[in-house]
Amino acid sequence: MASTTESMSRLLKLAHKFNCFYLSGLQKGDCRPFVVEGQQVGLVRPDVAAQLARFPEVFLVHSDVVELNPAFRDYNERSAKVDAVLRRFRTDGAFIALKGWREECYEVRAAFSKCPLLKMDRSATCLFGIRQYGVDINGYVLCPERGMCVWLQKRAASKQTWPGKLDNMVGGGLSVGFGILETALKEAAEEASIPRSILDQKLTPAGSVSFFFESERGLFPNTEFVYDLELPLDFVPNNSDGEVESFELLPAKEALDKIFAPDFKTTSCPVVLDFLIRHGFVSPDSEPEFPQLIELLHVPLQSLYNRTQKSRRLENGDISSN
Amino acid sequence: MASTTESMSRLLKLAHKFNCFYLSGLQKGDCRPFVVEGQQVGLVRPDVAAQLARFPEVFLVHSDVVELNPAFRDYNERSAKVDAVLRRFRTDGAFIALKGWREECYEVRAAFSKCPLLKMDRSATCLFGIRQYGVDINGYVLCPERGMCVWLQKRAASKQTWPGKLDNMVGGGLSVGFGILETALKEAAEEASIPRSILDQKLTPAGSVSFFFESERGLFPNTEFVYDLELPLDFVPNNSDGEVESFELLPAKEALDKIFAPDFKTTSCPVVLDFLIRHGFVSPDSEPEFPQLIELLHVPLQSLYNRTQKSRRLENGDISSN
Numbered sequence: 001m002a003s004t005t006e007s008m009s010r011l012l013k014l015a016h017k018f019n020c021f022y023l024s025g026l027q028k029g030d031c032r033p034f035v036v037e038g039q040q041v042g043l044v045r046p047d048v049a050a051q052l053a054r055f056p057e058v059f060l061v062h063s064d065v066v067e068l069n070p071a072f073r074d075y076n077e078r079s080a081k082v083d084a085v086l087r088r089f090r091t092d093g094a095f096i097a098l099k100g101w102r103e104e105c106y107e108v109r110a111a112f113s114k115c116p117l118l119k120m121d122r123s124a125t126c127l128f129g130i131r132q133y134g135v136d137i138n139g140y141v142l143c144p145e146r147g148m149c150v151w152l153q154k155r156a157a158s159k160q161t162w163p164g165k166l167d168n169m170v171g172g173g174l175s176v177g178f179g180i181l182e183t184a185l186k187e188a189a190e191e192a193s194i195p196r197s198i199l200d201q202k203l204t205p206a207g208s209v210s211f212f213f214e215s216e217r218g219l220f221p222n223t224e225f226v227y228d229l230e231l232p233l234d235f236v237p238n239n240s241d242g243e244v245e246s247f248e249l250l251p252a253k254e255a256l257d258k259i260f261a262p263d264f265k266t267t268s269c270p271v272v273l274d275f276l277i278r279h280g281f282v283s284p285d286s287e288p289e290f291p292q293l294i295e296l297l298h299v300p301l302q303s304l305y306n307r308t309q310k311s312r313r314l315e316n317g318d319i320s321s322n
Numbered sequence: 323m324a325s326t327t328e329s330m331s332r333l334l335k336l337a338h339k340f341n342c343f344y345l346s347g348l349q350k351g352d353c354r355p356f357v358v359e360g361q362q363v364g365l366v367r368p369d370v371a372a373q374l375a376r377f378p379e380v381f382l383v384h385s386d387v388v389e390l391n392p393a394f395r396d397y398n399e400r401s402a403k404v405d406a407v408l409r410r411f412r413t414d415g416a417f418i419a420l421k422g423w424r425e426e427c428y429e430v431r432a433a434f435s436k437c438p439l440l441k442m443d444r445s446a447t448c449l450f451g452i453r454q455y456g457v458d459i460n461g462y463v464l465c466p467e468r469g470m471c472v473w474l475q476k477r478a479a480s481k482q483t484w485p486g487k488l489d490n491m492v493g494g495g496l497s498v499g500f501g502i503l504e505t506a507l508k509e510a511a512e513e514a515s516i517p518r519s520i521l522d523q524k525l526t527p528a529g530s531v532s533f534f535f536e537s538e539r540g541l542f543p544n545t546e547f548v549y550d551l552e553l554p555l556d557f558v559p560n561n562s563d564g565e566v567e568s569f570e571l572l573p574a575k576e577a578l579d580k581i582f583a584p585d586f587k588t589t590s591c592p593v594v595l596d597f598l599i600r601h602g603f604v605s606p607d608s609e610p611e612f613p614q615l616i617e618l619l620h621v622p623l624q625s626l627y628n629r630t631q632k633s634r635r636l637e638n639g640d641i642s643s644n
Binding site for chain 2: 133283
């Protein structure tokens, strides 16, 4: 039996908020698997499926699945065909999500360790429920007076998503052609001007968080690779790419309070929460729903999409389009 | 599509080993939910169900569910009735698991944050697939020459489970009447004679791991609350309760190699692995299946048992025993 919202701890309520799709939309079952080369890579909402059905030479919209035309031969052909449709949607104004078009692509894969099947502009991935991967750096200071303090950023008012919201010190998506550590180093330089000498000495991978969020833009099954970075007491981050309005150093306990505020970017809460848990600021003795909370910081995104076209053929005898 | 065993990284293979029930047995579906007061609290294998059916005044063994007699009024009555049956099984020699009878009970709950419904000897919980909770302490040293080093223990040859195997420095189950931190402090004193002054200053909660293991003894859905403890360079743990044969200090990288050895207690691997991930010794750039690995360190045990007697009544109209 699921706990009712009323009886939950406020941390568990927050974990339900950033997993709103995992805990409700997914169960409703009104999204269809998005299948490429016989492998499920995403989920498509009914409103998106209706638009995709306008391009039957690219998307085969069946009653129970949306399939990328299996006649496309390879990564490049798939990527080009999808891109052409997405640019049509962008011109039409069919989806809010595409207002954030980036000319920056994410890989589409059946699982993180599998070969990419195509690439897609990052703004469009939420229309198909494609798993997104990002990198986040928890910048912290061991302050003699205030104890552990955490650097947070306030996003620029001009950002396409979550403008003006509070966020982790440094974060960025994993684009085509960039490694994980490489992305962390690039973002640390661009967003916070952190010298390479500090990064080389102190940047430490510390795991990952996974959650499944839904907004009016679409579906966000996100995995964030997290890094911890101890910074010198006198270091002050300084933005160099115009994406950050300001930085703020807060004692860890105050950072914990901040993530409940409406001006904190919802999809960055898991990263801060994971950091505070790993460093002892949320303990199982003080948080009655600790195991549930940890589960909701690591939802099983890699095993969520396990439908294969093969099993569908076996189940249904054949594939009929609607 | 699941990766084949051959193509997996060795860390992912290990994660499959300590999740052998989660990844195979659970899917087979030959275990029946164990229901108490309308709430699923565990799973019962066919061999166990057959034995439970000998005591129909205590266990109602239906074709699709095993139910504790709902006529039992409260925690005490349920605990006493189950205990009486288990002591009969113990005398009979019906189950290997009960050779490890402890006279130490674990709570049985629908979820960690829910009220206990009954208590049961810890040796018997694996017969019912009851979620077990434990506490583990990662003792480490920041060595000037060798970098981060980790203390491991070799279990005493006389231990009822996993005798002579390598294990975390300190670990223990969460028994009835003991808090999480309280258990950590007790076990640190008993198993490794760690002075209270060090624990008060340095013991830090650092999250939890969850996995679902199966052995010939039964089913183990385990959540371990993990603590990190930085120890002084000159501190040497010393066992005081006869449960540990020896302790060994290893560089973190060697500890990573140790967990692949057959003489490492399988169900302690997740704790060491989580520690090494959190401290940067396994990174997403070096481990291609990092997201899958993290998922398998945090399988969703709290949401696994979600069958309620109410939904069963609605589905089937009524409850019929077989």
